[in-house]
Amino acid sequence: MNKVLIIVTVLAVVLALPLAAYAQNGEALYKAKCAMCHGADGKKAVGHDLSSADVQKGSDANLATVITNGKPPKMPAYKTLKPEDVTGLVAYVRTLKK
Numbered sequence: 333m334n335k336v337l338i339i340v341t342v343l344a345v346v347l348a349l350p351l352a353a354y355a356q357n358g359e360a361l362y363k364a365k366c367a368m369c370h371g372a373d374g375k376k377a378v379g380h381d382l383s384s385a386d387v388q389k390g391s392d393a394n395l396a397t398v399i400t401n402g403k404p405p406k407m408p409a410y411k412t413l414k415p416e417d418v419t420g421l422v423a424y425v426r427t428l429k430k
Contacts, residue, residue, distance in 0.1 A: 338400055338415065339393045358420030365410065366421070374428035379406060388429040395422045 363372070366379075374382035381387065387395075396418050402409035413421075 335397060335401075338396060338418075358417070358422070358424030361413075361417055361421055362424045369406070374425065382425050383428045383430045385430070387425070392422050392426075395425060 366382075367377075369377060369379035370382050371377040371379075376382070398407065399410055399418050399421055400413065401411070410418075
């Protein structure tokens with residue numbers, strides 16, 4: 333139930349604002365929370381390559397779930413992020429594609 337609520341909330345927020353605005357807001361959050369493992373360009377330092385086709389072909393809902401709930405063993409959960417922050421991160425990750 334919790335995942336469904338998160339997905340519905342994220343989708344509602346995505347539809348409310350242009351994607352470019354989310355990506356711009358997500359960039360600062362990405363640099364603060366994600367770049368240390370995924371690299372400034374998403375091409376990985378320690379974490380998964382976010383510019384890869386595998387990541388980019390995944391759904392926005394799947395990315396939002398991974399951001400929110402983490403992906404053991406290395407990806408921590410960010411359950412305290414607001415839905416609009418998660419949406420911004422997803423939008424920013426989309427700008428990292430090869």
